[in-house]
Amino acid sequence: MITCGENLTRLLKAYGIDTAFGIPGVHTVDLYRGFDTSGMTHITPRHEQGAAFMAHGYAMASGKPAACYLISGPGILNALTAMGQAYSDSIPMLVVASNNQRAELGTGGGFLHETKNQTAAVEQVTAFTHQLLDPVNLDQTVARCFSVFNAARPRPVCIEIPRDVLNEPGKSETPVWPAPSRAAPAQAAVAEAAARLAKAENPIIILGGGAWEASEEATALAERLGAPVVCTCAGKGIVAEDHPLALGCALPFEPVQDRIKSADVVLTLGSEMSETDQLYTYTRFEIGGDLIRVDIDPEQLARSYQPAQAIVADAKLTLAAILAELPETSPDMGKAHSEAEALRRLIDPLWQPIAADHKPLLDIIRDLLPRDGILVTESTKPGYTSKHYYPCYEPRTLIYPNGYGTLGAALPTAIGAKIGAPERDIICLAGDGGFLFSIEELAAAAEQKLPLPIIVWNNQAFGEIRDSMVAWGLPRVGVDLQAPDYCKVAEGFGCYSARPGSLSEVRIAISQALTADGPTLIEIDANQDWVRG
The missing domain is CATH 3.40.50.970 (Thiamin diphosphate (ThDP)-binding fold, Pyr/PP domains)
Structure with missing residues (x-):
């Protein structure tokens, strides 16, 4: 018999997760049944918060999610701070947490690791938290996790499993659902954005962490427009900071803020445009021209800065589509490079x-x-x-x-x-x-x-x-x-x-x-x- 816990590990491996960070406990031992033959690696931190931070770093460096195996009550609650960091940074992380037995949930009986409503606490720092009450739903639940990772704003997800469910029989097969495609921009939106950029005389590009897979396209668009590029901290390196058009992570500095205010078109991709990228000087930049915002998260397009055009789509696909729509131009690259260099020199005395x-x-x-x-x-x-x-x-x-x-x-x-x-x-x-x-x-x-x-x-x-x-x-x-x-x-x-x-x-x-x-x-x-x- 394959248990639900054993089946989960097999299923995660089938989806490409090869590493789990966690501290085994009495409520998670059934997660480790068959783990030694699963092909997965287990890393033991010395605190559950460390497990989630390690999964965070793993995803940032490797580009793929890792798993956290956490016990109920203090184990999962210890990890919430690190999960909150991953939620804030839009980092994928698959958290598996045990809970008390189904008959014990919500009874207030004083059971080991009992929490009044563990699911409600975890939901604050996840894209979703699913309490698995029947092993038959496991494959669909894992598929939902990877739908978030592959096609939505990637954030932690949590599968919470009562410990009696972990030991129940699971399916003998581990079906992997196909990955959903990422949202491409509507052609009308692409045409509108390309028209705005084609007419722009003084554009600027702002890149956030949501555009990290679009380095090639972002660099090509900057060169096509002769536009300087400024990034948030999460967007550092999307356009290499030794590129002549790169201003680096300089949003807090007055010369760059003046340049953003004077731009007739500001194109922003994958950024919350939040205060935390401006804290070095504690001054908030202003936008004087048209703002085009591109984000995979539709809610983000109605926060902070009001756009003239809002596009719900993947940054890489959007940039590729805009490049295909834009006419070939020959901007004065010498002038564009000189302007960016002058801005960089103006920043130097402001540290x-x-x-x-x-x-x-x-x-x-x-x-x-x-x-x-x-x-x-x-x-x-x-x-x-x-x-x-x-x-x-x-x-x-x-x-x-x-x-x-x-x-x-x-x-x-x-x-x-x-x-x-x-x-x-x-x-x-x-x-x-x-x-x-x-x-x-x-x-x-x-x-x-x-x-x-x-x-x-x-x-x-x-x-x-x-x-x-x-x-x-x-x-x-x-x-x-x-x-x-x-x-x-x-x-x-x-x-x-x-x-x-x-x-x-x-x-x-x-x-x-x-x-x-x-x-x-x-x-x-x-x-x-x-x-x-």
């Missing part, structure tokens, strides 16, 4: 003074990583600078917790990214405050023997909040931290460690860590004179 402390480290990381190498960072002072300063040449090569801004994301996300793309060089950059949220995942990194440099920017504080308190004349409460000896902690987990005393030693430490036979923690004391720019 916050503290950025001088971060730029040398980010320059070293950029120099050591190949074009497809990935920097994983989080809400920490050099992380904030990296969003706008660190150049990306391919999409998804800077992973940062954008909208949700989760502390503790960097280390487990970097672990997941390295597992998802073992052939690529990956560097983790965390602040000491955030690093302590997930320091236990050093054990998982060591267990997997990952050649992963883990840079801890140690200012003995929640530095950004500390500085804000000082600037606003508030008392420093709860922001100064007693730090452990990070190198000794790392060594206790079986990792290598380094505490460089100069930028040249930082370079050596990172370079060696990229080829080591296990993870290396590199602690940078941000209060040392050699760090300060």
Whole structure:
């Protein structure tokens, strides 16, 4: 007999999921029946939040979803923060969570791991959550998950299975439903957008994370129009930031905001156009001309900025259709390149003074990583600078917790990214405050023997909040931290460690860590004179 739990693992493997992150528990043991012969890999984090962050990084680096196997109650609830980050960032993740037996649900009987309404809690951070009450519905439920991943705005989905259902007989076959096609733009909409762009004298393109698969088409359209390209943090690298028309992630800076306001047509693809991409200066850009918005999510087209034209469609298909409709033109590329270069020069003096402390480290990381190498960072002072300063040449090569801004994301996300793309060089950059949220995942990194440099920017504080308190004349409460000896902690987990005393030693430490036979923690004391720019 094949149980429902065993059948689920077989079905996920048939859909192409080859990795599950999870901590086995008494309510999920039936998920592991037959797992050893399924062809799937199991990675054990040391906290369920780490499991979901690892799945997040895995999907970002590999381009395909992973699974999380989580116990009921505290297990799934521990993971909600990381699932919320993936929901905010539009990252696919398939979460399988157990629950109490069907007869126990909603009774308030005090059963192990009982939650008043677990499904309702999980629904807040998923595209959908389905409580599977009969194994006969499993194949359709999994098909729904992959419909979201393949054709809608990709976000976490959750299949919640009562533990008695996990052990019930499942189907002997594992049918895979065909993947739905992505939404193509209506021809009339394409013609209208192409006409607007063809007549535009001063267009500009804004790229968000929803356009990450459209690098070739976005670059071709920018060159066809002679239009500068600015991106959100999630859109970094869709047009390589060493392209002459690329302005990088520069939405917060006044020269770029002036250019957007003066544009007669602004084409935006796959972006929420939210405040989190403008927080470096806390100024919101304005749009003076016609806004064309393209998004796979129809609700997004009725938020933030009102468009002159709204297109519900896949970004890659839309750009390809617009390119086919646009007449061949010969814009003055010398003039277009000069304009973009002038804008980049105007941005240079506008960095916050503290950025001088971060730029040398980010320059070293950029120099050591190949074009497809990935920097994983989080809400920490050099992380904030990296969003706008660190150049990306391919999409998804800077992973940062954008909208949700989760502390503790960097280390487990970097672990997941390295597992998802073992052939690529990956560097983790965390602040000491955030690093302590997930320091236990050093054990998982060591267990997997990952050649992963883990840079801890140690200012003995929640530095950004500390500085804000000082600037606003508030008392420093709860922001100064007693730090452990990070190198000794790392060594206790079986990792290598380094505490460089100069930028040249930082370079050596990172370079060696990229080829080591296990993870290396590199602690940078941000209060040392050699760090300060």
